[in-house]
Amino acid sequence: MLLTLSGELDAGTVLVVVGAVAAALASSPEPRVIVLDLAQLHFLGAAGVRALSAVTDHAAAQNARLRVVTGGNPLVSRALRLTGVDRVLDVYPDRRAALSVGDGREFLRLTARMWNS
Known part of the structure; x- marks a missing residue:
């Protein structure tokens, strides 16, 4: 599922995103x-950055993945x-890139990012 945000993500809007x-x-x-x-x-x-982290944790707790597109x-x-x-x-x-679920190239990209961080 794709959710597109626009405008501001701050203390006044985080509850909408959550x-x-x-x-x-x-x-x-x-x-x-x-x-x-x-x-x-x-x-x-x-507050927006904290909310992104919180919804990622919430998704993981429900056996789901949250992906962020810059x-x-x-x-x-x-900011990130x-x-x-x-x-x-x-x-x-x-x-x-975010929607390419199960793509082997995506696995390699994530592995490289992990090793390089």
Whole structure:
């Protein structure tokens, strides 16, 4: 399932995102993969970063995967990198990469990222 966010992800909007992810998890068939596309965000605050981490943990607890797409948005990439969550979240440069579930090349990319971090 693909969820596209736009505008701001901050203390005032995190509950909307948390609710959307919870609804997506409840309605998605197995294997559950939720892709959050953040390419259209204009602001990503500390509360937004914490929420991304929390919904990732929530998804994992329900045997699902949450993938985050930066879409080349430097604001998003920088916020994730500066807070260190880019090493914890499953981050992808574009939707195509994030949606390629079960692709062997994807496994190799993730393995290389793990070894290089």
